[in-house]
Amino acid sequence: SQIDESQKVVIPKFVAEWLKKYRHAHTLLKVLNSAENELITLSTVNDWILDNQYDFIRAWIDGYKEETDETE
Numbered sequence: 001s002q003i004d005e006s007q008k009v010v011i012p013k014f015v016a017e018w019l020k021k022y023r024h025a026h027t028l029l030k031v032l033n034s035a036e037n038e039l040i041t042l043s044t045v046n047d048w049i050l051d052n053q054y055d056f057i058r059a060w061i062d063g064y065k066e067e068t069d070e071t072e
Helices: 013-025 028-036 043-051 053-062
Strands: 009-011 064-066
């Protein structure tokens, strides 16, 4: 079954761009471990993942909507 667009988590543009670039190369567990060990080179992405782990996991699994001026 498809996830309703309204149920998708909204994430910041910088996190969405990072996901688009690196998601295919890593597993979710590896990314979460890397964030915990501060190994993600973009500290803003690293900090957002650590502060929003549940939303990050939902975005990874269920998809996401990118934050826009209307959702900020």
